[in-house]
Amino acid sequence: MAEKEGATAAPRPEFDPDDVTFVEPPTCSLCGADVRVYPTVYDRWVHLATADLPAKDVPRPFRWRLVKITPPHSPVVIDIVAVRVRGIDPIPGELVTPAHQFLCAAEQAERSVVKGALDR
Numbered sequence: 001m002a003e004k005e006g007a008t009a010a011p012r013p014e015f016d017p018d019d020v021t022f023v024e025p026p027t028c029s030l031c032g033a034d035v036r037v038y039p040t041v042y043d044r045w046v047h048l049a050t051a052d053l054p055a056k057d058v059p060r061p062f063r064w065r066l067v068k069i070t071p072p073h074s075p076v077v078i079d080i081v082a083v084r085v086r087g088i089d090p091i092p093g094e095l096v097t098p099a100h101q102f103l104c105a106a107e108q109a110e111r112s113v114v115k116g117a118l119d120r
């Protein structure tokens with residue numbers, strides 16, 4: 001599953017949360033669009049869209065949030081992980097980070113077929 005979704009990138013040795021540029025910007029292997037690659041809390045990596053969208057424009061299965069990780073007793077952000085938005089729905093105008101899969105042109109056709117199943 002992780003390999004199928006391209007979640008095979010090696011963990012970065014360092015990460016600067018203020019640095020939004022990459023030496024080699026990661027791109028989607030299906031459509032070639034720029035993506036942001038973040039670790040998840042369960043040792044997988046996920047491709048996220050490069051811009052946030054209001055929650056009302058993002059179907060529930062594709063809503064992610066970036067969570068800053070700080071050590072105890074320190075304000076220094078040591079990493080950022082992607083966490084699926086679950087439980088209580090965000091307010092409609094609240095910004096969430098869509099999974100790139102939601103915006104991926106190469107996956108549009110397939111998703112339209114299974115939209116009903118995903119939109120629970």
Ligand SMILES: [Zn+2]
Nearest residue numbers: 028030031104
């Ligand atoms: Zn894509």
